[in-house]
Every structure is written in C-alpha cells, then in structure tokens.
Amino acid sequence: MAAVRHVLFAFTSVLIPAAALAATYSARVRWQPSSASTVAGYRIYQRSTSGSYGAPQQAGMPTSAADETMSFVVSGLDVRTDYVFAVTAYLGSGVESSLSNEIPIGYAQVAPLVDSDGDGLHDGAEDVNLNRIVDPGETDPNDPDTDGDGVPDGPDRCQGTAPGAPVNSSGCSCAQISCNNGNACDGVETCVAGVCQPGAPLNCDDGKPCTSDSCTASTGCVHTPVSGCTACTASSQCNDGNPCTTDTCTAGHCQSIAAPNGTACNDGNVCNGAETCQAGRCTAGAPVNCDDGNACTTDGCDPILGQCTHLSLPGCCTTNSDCADRDACTINERCEAGACVSDPLVCDAAAPCTRAVCDPRVGCTTHPLPDGTACVASDPCGQNSVCTGGICEGPPATVTPGGEPTGVQLEVSSFFMKRLTKHSWRLVAIGSFAAPLGLDLPGSPFTVALIDAGGLPFYQATVEGSEFTRTGDHYLYDGEDSISDNGLKKVELWAMGEVAQVSMTVKVPASVADAAAALVVRANDVDIPGWGITWLITIGNLCVRNTTFLCPTNGSRLKPCK
Numbered sequence: 001m002a003a004v005r006h007v008l009f010a011f012t013s014v015l016i017p018a019a020a021l022a023a024t025y026s027a028r029v030r031w032q033p034s035s036a037s038t039v040a041g042y043r044i045y046q047r048s049t050s051g052s053y054g055a056p057q058q059a060g061m062p063t064s065a066a067d068e069t070m071s072f073v074v075s076g077l078d079v080r081t082d083y084v085f086a087v088t089a090y091l092g093s094g095v096e097s098s099l100s101n102e103i104p105i106g107y108a109q110v111a112p113l114v115d116s117d118g119d120g121l122h123d124g125a126e127d128v129n130l131n132r133i134v135d136p137g138e139t140d141p142n143d144p145d146t147d148g149d150g151v152p153d154g155p156d157r158c159q160g161t162a163p164g165a166p167v168n169s170s171g172c173s174c175a176q177i178s179c180n181n182g183n184a185c186d187g188v189e190t191c192v193a194g195v196c197q198p199g200a201p202l203n204c205d206d207g208k209p210c211t212s213d214s215c216t217a218s219t220g221c222v223h224t225p226v227s228g229c230t231a232c233t234a235s236s237q238c239n240d241g242n243p244c245t246t247d248t249c250t251a252g253h254c255q256s257i258a259a260p261n262g263t264a265c266n267d268g269n270v271c272n273g274a275e276t277c278q279a280g281r282c283t284a285g286a287p288v289n290c291d292d293g294n295a296c297t298t299d300g301c302d303p304i305l306g307q308c309t310h311l312s313l314p315g316c317c318t319t320n321s322d323c324a325d326r327d328a329c330t331i332n333e334r335c336e337a338g339a340c341v342s343d344p345l346v347c348d349a350a351a352p353c354t355r356a357v358c359d360p361r362v363g364c365t366t367h368p369l370p371d372g373t374a375c376v377a378s379d380p381c382g383q384n385s386v387c388t389g390g391i392c393e394g395p396p397a398t399v400t401p402g403g404e405p406t407g408v409q410l411e412v413s414s415f416f417m418k419r420l421t422k423h424s425w426r427l428v429a430i431g432s433f434a435a436p437l438g439l440d441l442p443g444s445p446f447t448v449a450l451i452d453a454g455g456l457p458f459y460q461a462t463v464e465g466s467e468f469t470r471t472g473d474h475y476l477y478d479g480e481d482s483i484s485d486n487g488l489k490k491v492e493l494w495a496m497g498e499v500a501q502v503s504m505t506v507k508v509p510a511s512v513a514d515a516a517a518a519l520v521v522r523a524n525d526v527d528i529p530g531w532g533i534t535w536l537i538t539i540g541n542l543c544v545r546n547t548t549f550l551c552p553t554n555g556s557r558l559k560p561c562k
Contacts, residue, residue: 025079027105030071031087033064040092044072049082049104056088082106094190184220209253229253244277256280271301295338296322315340328363353387380451380536381407381543408433410502410535410546415561417508427459427506429535433544435500439493441465441475444540446491448504451534459508461486465539468493502537502544533561 029044043056059072077083083106086099181189187199204213204221210229214222231252232238238247238254243265245256258280259265265275265282273285290299290308296316300309317323317335323342324333330342347356347364352375354366368390369375375385375392385392414430427450442465449460468475468491475493479486490505537544 024075025077026073026075027077027083027085028071028073029085029087030065030069031100033068033070034089034097036089038091039089041090042070042072043088043090043096044074045086045088045099046074046083049084053086053099059087093188183217185215185217209251226253242280242282244280244282269303270306271303294318327360329358329360351390352392353390379407380449380534380545380547408435408542408544410537410544412535412546412561415535420507423509425508427508428504429506430501430503431535431546432499432501433537434498435495435542436498439473439475439495439500440540441468441470441493445538446477447536447538448488448491448506449534449536451536457536459487459506461488461506463488463491 031042033039033042039061041061042059044059045053045056047053057072057074059070062070062072064070074085082104084102084104086102088097088099090096181196181198183198185202187202189196189198191197202215202220204215204223206213206221206223208223209231210226211223212226214224216222230237232249232254233252235248238249238256240247240254240256242256244259244263246259247254247256249255259277261276261278263277265277267275267282267284269284271288273287275282275284277283288301288308290301290310292299292308292310294310296313296318297310298313300311301307302309316338317340318338320334323335323340325340325342327342329345331345333340333342335341345358345363347358347366353369353373355369356364356366358364369387371386371388373387375387387393410431410433412429412431414428417425417427420426444465445462446465446468447460447462449457451457463477463486468477470476473495475491477488477491479489479491487507487509488504489507490503492503494501534545534547
C-alpha cells in the first residue's frame with residue numbers, strides 16, 4: 001500500500017547508565033497520527049543503516065499527547081550501531097500503509113546529552129519524532145526511487161512478496177506488507193502467523209432473476225443480463241418456441257430444460273426424415289428416399305410441397321416408345337444406350353428448279369428456286385436453261401446445217417453395273433442413235449455423263465477426239481493406254497449408214513457408284529413419275545441422250561438397267 005512520507009523533525013534520546021558505558025540504549029519514536037478513522041494501530045520498523053527492515057514492533061494505538069502526536073519507546077538499541085526508523089498504519093482487515101519517511105539515529109548523537117529527570121532519556125531531545133503517518137491508500141509523489149527500479153523506496157522494501165510467503169529476500173513478512181493477492185474474488189486476505197491467508201469468497205448474487213452473476217479477479221462482481229430472459233409469473237409466459245425444451249417459470253424468471261434424447265419433434269421439413277430431440281435441439285433424421293428407380297428422372301424432395309419430385313431428363317429413355325416425338329423431320333426414333341436417337345428425314349426436290357425443305361409440322365415440302373437460277377432442263381441437250389416460275393426452261397433445240405436437231409435420242413440395249421471389288425464397280429453400257437451426218441471425232445471432244453434423278457451428273461468423263469483410233473467407220477478409245485484417271489477404260493463407236501452405235505466400259509469408284517445407286521432407287525419412286533437415270537453423250541455439237549430408262553433396286557453385286 002502506497003504512503004506519503006514527510007521529513008522527520010524529532011530527535012532520539014539515549015539512556016546511559018551511571019556506571020560504565022551501557023551496551024544498549026532506548027529511543028522514543030514520535031509521529032503525527034493518520035486522520036483516517038478506520039486505522040486500527042501502528043507498527044514501528046527499524047533497521048541498521050546498511051540492513052533491511054525486519055519484523056515490526058506492534059505499537060498498537062498509543063494515547064495522543066497534548067500536541068496530538070503519538071509515541072513508542074524502542075529499547076535494546078546497540079550503542080555501536082546506527083539505526084533508521086519508520087512507522088506504518090494498518091486497518092482491522094490487515095491492510096497496511098506504506099512506510100513513513102525515515103529518520104536515522106546513532107548513539108554518538110545522544111551520548112553527550114543529559115537525562116535530568118531520570119527517565120532514561122535526554123530531557124529535550126528524547127524523541128525520534130515523525131511528523132505524520134499517511135492514511136492507508138494515499139500516494140506520496142515526493143517518494144524517491146533511489147534504486148531506479150521504477151518502485152518508490154517506501155513500498156519497495158517488500159515489493160513482490162507473494163501472499164503466503166513468510167519472508168521474502170528483503171526480510172519482509174506478510175505483517176509488513178498488504179495481504180492482497182490482486183484477486184478481488186478471494187475476499188479480504190489476512191496475515192496469520194506471518195502467512196497471508198485468503199478471505200471468504202465474494203458472494204456476487206444480486207438476487208435478480210435475469211442476470212448472470214460472476215466474479216473476475218480484476219473487477220470483482222459482474223452482473224450480465226441474460227439474453228432472452230424475461231421475468232415471469234407463470235410458465236405460460238416462458239414458451240421459447242423450441243419443441244425440445246420444457247419451459248417453466250422458476251424464481252421469477254423463465255427456465256428451459258432439454259427434453260430427453262429421442263423425443264419426437266417436427267421441424268416442418270418432411271424431406272429430412274423423422275426428427276428427434278438431441279441435446280435440446282430438434283435434429284433431422286435420415287433424408288426421405290425419393291428414388292423412383294427410373295433412370296430417366298431426376299429425383300428430389302420439395303420441402304414446401306412436402307413431397308417427392310421426379311423431373312424427366314430430356315433425351316433419356318429406356319424403351320423405343322420413350323423416344324416418340326412430334327417432329328415430322330425425324331424418322332426411326334429409337335433408344336440407344338439410354339438416350340434417344342433418330343435419323344433425319346431426307347427431302348429430295350420433286351423437280352428441277354425446286355428446293356426441298358423439311359417442316360417439323362408437316363415434313364418434306366418444296367420451295368421454288370428464284371427465277372434466273374441456272375438449271376438442267378428435262379432435256380439435258382438443252383443449253384443455257386434457267387428457272388422460271390419453278391420450271392427449268394431452255395431455248396428450242398438447234399438444227400444443224402443438214403437440218404437435223406442437235407438433240408438425238410439414245411436407244412439403250414444394255415446397261416448394268418457389276419461390283420468388282422470393295423472399292424469399285426464396272427459399268428458396261430451399249431446403245432445406238434441416229435447419225436445421218438456421220439461422226440467427226442478427230443476434231444471434236446467426246447464426253448459421257450451419267451445424270452441422277454435430280455439433274456446432276458454423278459459420273460462424267462471427257463476424251464479428246466485425237467485419242468481415238470479410226471479404222472474405216474470404227475473408232476476406238478483404249479483407256480488402259482491413257483494417262484487420264486477418269487475411269488473410262490474403253491469406248492467404241494461405229495458409223496453404219498445413218499445410225500451410230502456406242503459401247504463403253506467404265507471403272508466407277510464405289511463411293512460414286514453406291515451413291516448413284518441410291519439416287520437411282522429414289523428416282524424410281526412410283527410417286528415421282530417421269531424420273532429416271534440419264535445417259536448423256538456429246539460429240540462436238542451432237543448431243544445424244546436417254547432420260548427414261550430405270551434400274552432395279554435389288555442386287556448387291558449386279559444392277560442391270562433398261
């Protein structure tokens with residue numbers, strides 16, 4: 001406990017026996033008492049000038065003199081030792097002030113003095129007078145810190161002595177220091193047989209039903225309002241909305257007691273299973289199993305509706321019937337590996353100058369091509385044909401100087417395709433046509449083309465007339481000796497009067513022939529009359545064609561046509 005210390009103003013008197021120089025002497029210590037009414041007594045401390053304070057002498061509560069000072073005689077002082085004195089005040093609880101200011105005294109100072117009244121003390125300066133004892137709890141700003149440890153000299157004597165330690169390194173006992181361990185919750189500590197003892201624990205109950213009472217070492221009692229606590233007069237006022245607690249009004253405030261674990265409860269969510277109380281909380285059980293066993297649905301649970309949901313997965317299936325749709329542009333809808341697949345509907349143009357489209361609502365339909373679009377007329381010997389109002393039209397057939405038209409009908413006597421290998425077909429075609437003006441191969445190119453039902457060539461080859469060998473009226477082209485790779489292996493032409501005959505052998509790649517055969521099949525559809533495969537030959541200005549012969553749809557290795 002800090003204290004204010006003041007300058008001493010009294011002297012110490014000594015008692016010298018009449019005989020030889022006494023070995024000891026006595027001194028009276030005088031002080032100004034504390035103004036605090038709670039002071040229970042005073043203690044006198046002494047030490048040698050080079051030593052430490054030991055256990056104090058109990059001065060109790062001396063009677064005040066006329067000048068209102070108090071005094072106490074200290075005996076047994078060694079004449080060979082210089083002393084220092086100080087005084088403290090203490091309360092009934094044991095709390096003690098810090099040391100007063102100190103005053104030194106030695107035998108050499110008092111030996112020459114006379115004791116005329118025979119009381120063993122010098123007449124005029126027999127007292128060591130301390131001016132004032134500080135009230136417990138006061139602080140003296142003038143108390144110096146001579147050792148530089150940051151603690152004033154007064155309280156430094158016993159600084160750091162732990163409660164319960166009989167004596168510290170400075171020789172201080174708990175009777176010389178405050179028995180206060182800094183824990184406000186330990187009550188009032190007392191000194192018993194030189195050892196600090198804790199008091200009764202501090203009772204912090206404020207008697208209020210809605211505060212939580214506790215104690216902290218630094219501040220003492222703490223009263224914290226209980227969140228949600230409401231003073232009550234009846235249990236009906238205490239419903240906390242938790243189905244897993246029993247709510248009652250006890251001692252004027254609401255109390256909630258957890259229901260036994262396993263008690264049924266309901267959190268309003270059917271999807272998380274059957275709930276039960278666990279540690280006072282409504283705890284979800286096993287989630288509801290909403291699996292409907294259908295691989296084509298996403299299964300879930302709707303907590304608002306309180307029921308399982310099953311959403312269909314687009315394109316998912318288990319049987320072909322799951323894949324039926326209303327799209328007229330798909331065919332062969334079927335289920336493969338759990339997913340719906342289908343084939344697109346192929347729409348062919350019904351005639352030249354039309355464009356096939358598929359409408360998901362009605363299926364295939366045709367739109368006319370814009371007027372002026374180039375096209376192949378129904379007569380492939382027509383030149384510069386264009387679309388007009390959805391019809392392919394061209395100029396009339398021209399007439400040669402001899403009076404014959406350039407468009408001549410080709411009569412087909414033999415036309416078939418035979419598969420040679422996996423990658424190729426052999427085409428053999430024989431026919432005849434009117435040629436009143438003869439043939440003029442040396443100066444004209446020879447072109448052969450096969451045109452599909454849509455008017456587009458799927459095979460075409462051209463040979464210069466100079467590559468034919470002529471023997472009389474016989475013309476021969478041997479493709480085996482040619483460097484061109486057009487698949488035309490052999491061509492023979494005969495001019496017999498006004499009639500010419502043609503025979504050719506062609507090696508057609510399977511990719512072309514297979515596609516051509518498919519087109520031929522569609523061309524033979526009875527619902528599209530007038531369509532067929534066209535064989536076209538041109539020799540210079542001479543155009544020979546047959547647009548009416550058809551091929552069967554059967555036969556994987558031989559396809560004869562007529």
